Amino acid sequence: MSVFDFFQKKKTAPVARERLQLLLAHERISPGSDLVSILREEILAVIAKHVEIEGDRLQIRIDRGENVSILEIDVEIPAKAARAA
């Protein structure tokens, strides 16, 4: 399964919207460090600088496994906003 399949398998946005999906995985040695939560706000701020984010079109999920934490951000972008990029 290639990474394209991972992103394809999710319901693609209706034609009039583009979509931005981000996955961030931190494979830790020590349980303490919470890099994923630290990076979350700043990465969101970077994305928000370049695309129009509507509250109900944004999904954020954090999975904290024993050694791996994963941040998932999924944004549907109004097509006109994306074209400005």
Next chain:
Amino acid sequence: MSVFDFFQKKKTAPVARERLQLLLAHERISPGSDLVSILREEILAVIAKHVEIEGDRLQIRIDRGENVSILEIDVEIPAKAARAA
């Protein structure tokens, strides 16, 4: 296949290093917008603020498909640097 499998399938870093992997996919309508390249530098700058990046431990890949562009960043982090997070 869950997203954990995707990240697990890659060779995990030797024990003394942590690892940060990022995937960013932009599903476009218009071929023109190059959001992934625009976000690449700024996301890297956010990561570099919080972890020590050694040149040879950083891998960056961009795949430009017809409708989907994917950015992949893979960073091995010296364990002591990650603990500061």
